[in-house]
Amino acid sequence: MMGTEMAASRHGLRVMVVDDDITFRSFFLRACARTGWVPLAVDSPERALAAMESFAPHLLFLDLSFPDMDGLTVLSELVPRTGEVSVVLSSGCDPEVLRSAKRIGERLGLRMLQPLTKPVTGEEIRAVLSTFETEGHSITPAVIEQALDDEVMRLHYQPKLCLKTRRYLGAEALIRWPIGGGMISPARFIPVVERDERLSLRLLTYVLERAVADADAWKQGKTRCAINMSALCLAEERLADTLSNILRDSPLTPSDFTLELTETASMKDPDRVERVLTALRIRGFAVSLDDFGTGHSSLLHLLRMPFNEIKIDQQFVATLLSNPRSRQIVRLVVNLGQTLGASTVAEGIEAEAEAEELKDMACDVGQGYHFARPMPPDALQDWRAQWKSSVSDSNLSSTA
């Protein structure tokens, strides 16, 4: 398994520093060390412009004054040469001048980040790099592919519990992408994945492989691990075989897993969806319909698909106690589940009152911060031990 430091050194983001002061350049290179960034320091605007295409930096730290060319000219020369670069101006000149220079860059169409006033500390440089890692750069399929190749992504697990007995039934695996000191939110990269059929499938197999490796953490008797699956994966006719093959050399079987289908809007070919879902069921996988109530899933399609489980979207749970419409929708989904023979899961439970209400409405399973947040595998093991003793304690006291 790869350590965090090694993983960080593999994100492959490139930073170029353009400054005629050699002390500043070497200071900068030192600040970049062990951040995972690939740095290039050049002493003149000409060299910077010459290296722009081959080095293709994601981030550029640019001094404003040089003997032969000023920083503003560099900015205008940059425009035709760059695609994605973000620019941080760094200079000892008046902050007001720096701010104007930033505006000029923006008018040229460049992505200008907060400028730095010299003298700059190593801390300030590292802060710019780390902010950029987590929120600054556009996440492309190629960047995601690289992170998967490098095995940087990890799984966190969130428990799913029986609402009646509070027994642990298993956990949902949620992907986490650590980068530098931070984390890229799934909300930022999952939409990119879900536009690409091959990448969606790649992510699914990656997550299943990792969940197999983490089985000690989530497995306990008949518990299941839930894995999110984009509807694009259903384009693969042999999906059931592909997933079963991953389990072949492990002690786990398909019946240890639930596949949560996350996007149903793209169910262009309901016949194929039904075929692939049925093949998964025949193999023993359980299938769940995630975020029910938010997509454009047609009820007619739903009625013919072989789901074991329906997950009520968290927006209905969050407003359950305050909005009568949410209550009606939850009631409807629970009834629908009962009719279809599927269990119902409420996600995003944040309060005991919500858990109680959902139990009274005969919703089967609950998940949410009120019980536990998503956590790394080792923490889940500890949580399970603690949870088990607290549940058996409260059972004892309620029967006493």
Ligand code: C2E
């Ligand atoms: P989801 O499958 O509906 O997962 C539930 C999301 O709700 C998770 O967000 C979880 O951390 C969050 N959550 C759980 N309990 C609570 C709560 O009580 N309150 C609130 N406010 N939020 C709660 P996360 O981990 O950010 O994931 C977001 C979405 O990204 C997931 O929604 C899922 O659609 C997608 N996703 C995550 N991991 C994967 C993956 O491995 N593959 C695919 N295809 N999609 C994934």
Ligand code: MG
């Ligand atoms: Mg899910």
Ligand code: MG
């Ligand atoms: Mg959901």
